[in-house]
Amino acid sequence: MADEPMTTSTPSESKSTLKLMSKSMYAKEAALRNLFLLCATAAVAGVALIFLFVGVRGWPIIQDPGLGAFLFGKVWSSSTDQFGILPLVTGTLVITIGALLLGAPLAVGTAVFLSEIASPRVRSVVRPAVELLAGVPSVVYGFFGLIILRPIIANLTGGLGFGPLTAAIILAVMIVPTIATLTEDALGSVVPGIREASYAMGATTWQTIYKVLLPAASVGIIDAIILGMGRAVGETMAVVMVAGNAPQFFQGLGEPVSTLTSQIVIDMSYASGTHRTALFGMAVILFLISMGLVALVRVISNRKKEG
Amino acid sequence: MMHVSADVREDTTRPRADKISVKDLDFYYGDFQALTGITVGIKERGVTAFIGPSGCGKSTFLRCFNRMNDLIPGTKVDGTILVDGEDIYAPGVDPVDLRRRVGMIFQQPNPFPMSIYDNVAFGPRLHGVTKKPELDEIVERSLERANLWKEVKEILPRGGLTLSGGQQQRLCIARVLAVEPDIMLMDEPCSAIDPTSVQKIEDLMDELKDRITIIIVTHNMQQAARVSDETAFFLQEKTGQPAEMVEFGRTAEIFTSPKDRRTEDYITGRFG
Numbered sequence: 001m002a003d004e005p006m007t008t009s010t011p012s013e014s015k016s017t018l019k020l021m022s023k024s025m026y027a028k029e030a031a032l033r034n035l036f037l038l039c040a041t042a043a044v045a046g047v048a049l050i051f052l053f054v055g056v057r058g059w060p061i062i063q064d065p066g067l068g069a070f071l072f073g074k075v076w077s078s079s080t081d082q083f084g085i086l087p088l089v090t091g092t093l094v095i096t097i098g099a100l101l102l103g104a105p106l107a108v109g110t111a112v113f114l115s116e117i118a119s120p121r122v123r124s125v126v127r128p129a130v131e132l133l134a135g136v137p138s139v140v141y142g143f144f145g146l147i148i149l150r151p152i153i154a155n156l157t158g159g160l161g162f163g164p165l166t167a168a169i170i171l172a173v174m175i176v177p178t179i180a181t182l183t184e185d186a187l188g189s190v191v192p193g194i195r196e197a198s199y200a201m202g203a204t205t206w207q208t209i210y211k212v213l214l215p216a217a218s219v220g221i222i223d224a225i226i227l228g229m230g231r232a233v234g235e236t237m238a239v240v241m242v243a244g245n246a247p248q249f250f251q252g253l254g255e256p257v258s259t260l261t262s263q264i265v266i267d268m269s270y271a272s273g274t275h276r277t278a279l280f281g282m283a284v285i286l287f288l289i290s291m292g293l294v295a296l297v298r299v300i301s302n303r304k305k306e307g
Numbered sequence: 308m309m310h311v312s313a314d315v316r317e318d319t320t321r322p323r324a325d326k327i328s329v330k331d332l333d334f335y336y337g338d339f340q341a342l343t344g345i346t347v348g349i350k351e352r353g354v355t356a357f358i359g360p361s362g363c364g365k366s367t368f369l370r371c372f373n374r375m376n377d378l379i380p381g382t383k384v385d386g387t388i389l390v391d392g393e394d395i396y397a398p399g400v401d402p403v404d405l406r407r408r409v410g411m412i413f414q415q416p417n418p419f420p421m422s423i424y425d426n427v428a429f430g431p432r433l434h435g436v437t438k439k440p441e442l443d444e445i446v447e448r449s450l451e452r453a454n455l456w457k458e459v460k461e462i463l464p465r466g467g468l469t470l471s472g473g474q475q476q477r478l479c480i481a482r483v484l485a486v487e488p489d490i491m492l493m494d495e496p497c498s499a500i501d502p503t504s505v506q507k508i509e510d511l512m513d514e515l516k517d518r519i520t521i522i523i524v525t526h527n528m529q530q531a532a533r534v535s536d537e538t539a540f541f542l543q544e545k546t547g548q549p550a551e552m553v554e555f556g557r558t559a560e561i562f563t564s565p566k567d568r569r570t571e572d573y574i575t576g577r578f579g
């Protein structure tokens with residue numbers, strides 16, 4: 001179809017070359033398309049396989065001890081063969097919410113600073129620093145939490161300093177780069193005209209930010225926070241090092257708790273039988289949570305496109 | 308309404324004083340000097356058109372009047388610009404206050420991604436107007452003056468971005484009018500919109516100029532001839548050189564008997 005207007009206006013001689021070129025180009029295009037298709041398929045297949053594997057191994061938990069006892073059981077104890085994950089889910093929830101409460105404002109503030117306030121020179125220093133945070137291995141965060149933060153928290157809350165507060169603070173720092181980078185993108189993709197319009201109306205920088213730019217970028221920012229939440233839910237290493245890892249109910253910010261991920265990593269090496277099945281069941285739960293978060297991002301983004 | 312406009316008509320018979328006086332203005336984007344030696348008096352209550360080839364610094368000059376250029380790092384202004392006799396680049400002048408008196412309309416309509424109502428109420432809210440009845444009244448009056456009220460009065464809660472381009476531009480005008488500026492800067496306000504809206508905008512300029520000083524940048528010579536009282540012609544002789552104001556005068560004179568050869572060439576070329 002694309003050839004038609006060209007061939008009608010070109011002499012017959014060059015017509016053949018055009019055809020030839022377009023043929024070889026078409027072959028190249030097709031090959032590239034297939035290559036990318038292959039990549040995409042491999043990625044999807046990988047995810048599907050993992051889910052299948054984990055799902056099959058975790059499935060028996062529905063028969064023994066039963067889905068209700070698994071999801072809502074209040075006791076996690078391998079010595080008594082009780083595998084209720086409610087304490088772990090609560091632990092994950094408390095730490096994640098804490099991390100978001102601390103980390104999201106920090107990250108959004110950082111993004112606003114980078115995109116609206118910082119001079120190009122300051123930006124060229126701060127932005128790589130924030131991006132570097134994303135590259136630090138989580139064991140280093142855990143180590144920092146263990147050595148520096150834990151004693152401070154211990155002073156504050158009493159106890160040893162292992163617990164949700166320490167974990168939440170460490171996670172807060174870890175999710176800053178995710179949320180900040182995506183929020184900065186969201187602010188950057190706000191139509192430049194409305195930033196100018198706001199200033200031209202006599203709005204101050206601060207008024208421009210909170211009356212115009214943040215609302216205009218709100219969907220992108222919410223997406224960023226949800227993805228940061230995904231990161232917090234899934235983070236394991238740093239949490240294992242500072243949360244205290246006692247699979248008990250949340251009792252206070254300074255009391256040890258355990259999370260879905262940290263319990264899996266701790267128990268995986270020795271668990272067997274129902275215990276092992278329960279760990280796979282927990283992996284399925286984690287899988288469903290992240291699928292849910294991604295779906296949430298989708299829904300929010302689509303809602304924006306429609307209205 | 309009738310009564311007010313009758314008063315204003317009487318006013319227009321008074322000799323018009325200079326609303327803006329520019330003296331020896333040089334403007335720099337970093338090392339690049341964009342404007343040189345501009346001296347001009349822009350009269351109150353009227354329309355002044357800035358014309359000239361692309362890149363000759365019309366927008367740059369226009370954006371000096373509300374200090375929008377301050378937002379671009381590395382820009383510098385030499386010389387003085389007085390608005391109502393007050394030097395707007397004097398230390399201590401807050402550009403934010405200035406911009407509340409000097410409204411601006413851009414080439415691309417740029418309503419905020421919020422409702423029509425909130426767009427118009429934006430400025431008054433910045434000024435601390437919070438009472439609903441008062442806001443309602445400002446919104447209606449501003450939309451009426453922007454020739455848009457009839458089209459949107461039923462759909463005020465709808466998003467400003469759902470309007471057509473021409474309606475959006477009039478919404479932006481209403482947004483500016485809502486803060487009662489005494490100067491309105493318009494940078495090619497009609498170049499991206501439909502002819503009907505252009506007509507409506509020209510009509511409203513005609514109504515507004517009785518009390519507001521309007522400066523319009525336009526590439527459309529017919530439009531400049533139709534809407535303006537005074538015209539300034541800008542020219543950059545060579546690329547890399549600063550542009551200057553070649554000629555300034557009554558629009559009728561600029562278009563019928565320009566004093567400068569270059570003005571004549573430009574105008575005849577553009578009309579031809």
Ligand SMILES: Nc1ncnc2c1ncn2[C@@H]1O[C@H](COP(=O)(O)OP(=O)(O)OP(=O)(O)O)[C@@H](O)[C@H]1O
Pocket residue numbers: 336339341359360361362363364365366367368379
């Ligand atoms: N932000 C900027 N940084 C550096 N130079 C700029 C900037 N904006 C404009 N210029 C330069 O200043 C000169 C004047 O530009 P300006 O936009 O004022 O021209 P204009 O008359 O409005 O043109 P047009 O009719 O195309 O809108 C041009 O040479 C332009 O390249």
Ligand SMILES: [Mg+2]
Pocket residue numbers: 365366367494524
């Ligand atoms: Mg311009």
